[in-house]
Amino acid sequence: MISHPQVQDIRNHLAAQFNLPLEQIDSMMPSFIATLGKHMANLEQALQSGDAKLIGKVGHTIKGAFLNLGMSDCARIALTIEEKGRNGGGSMVEFHRLVDELRGHLSQLL
Numbered sequence: 001m002i003s004h005p006q007v008q009d010i011r012n013h014l015a016a017q018f019n020l021p022l023e024q025i026d027s028m029m030p031s032f033i034a035t036l037g038k039h040m041a042n043l044e045q046a047l048q049s050g051d052a053k054l055i056g057k058v059g060h061t062i063k064g065a066f067l068n069l070g071m072s073d074c075a076r077i078a079l080t081i082e083e084k085g086r087n088g089g090g091s092m093v094e095f096h097r098l099v100d101e102l103r104g105h106l107s108q109l110l
Contacts, residue, residue: 006071006109007033013070032069037110039065040102043081047092047099055095056085062102074105 007029014025039062046058059081066075081098084090090098 004108010069010071017070033109036062036065036069036106040106040110043099043102047095050092052085052088052090052095054085055090056082056087059085071105074102077102077105 010029010032011022011025014020015022039058043055043058043062046055049055059078063075063078063082066072066078077098081090081095084094084098
C-alpha cells in the first residue's frame with residue numbers, strides 16, 4: 001500500500017462509510033488512484049479543448065469520485081468547475097487555476 005496521509009484518510013473514509021475491511025480497501029486502493037488519474041487526464045483534455053460545458057461535465061464526474069473517496073476539499077473545487085462549466089460562467093484562466101489547484105492537492109497521490 002502507498003504510504004501517504006491522503007491514502008490513510010481515504011482508507012479511513014471507506015472503512016467508516018462503507019464498512020469495508022482494510023485488507024479489501026488496500027487491495028482496491030491502486031484502482032481508486034488509477035481512476036483518479038484517468039479522471040484528471042480527462043479534465044486536462046477537456047481544459048485543452050476550451051469547451052466550458054465539457055469541462056463542467058468532466059468536473060461533475062471527478063466530483064463524484066472525490067466524494068466517494070471522502071476527498072471533500074477536492075470535491076468542492078470540482079463542484080466549482082462543474083457549476084462554472086454548466087453555467088458558461090468560467091473563463092479559461094479560471095478553469096486553469098482551478099485545475100492547477102486540484103493538481104496541487106493530488107500531486108503526492110498521483
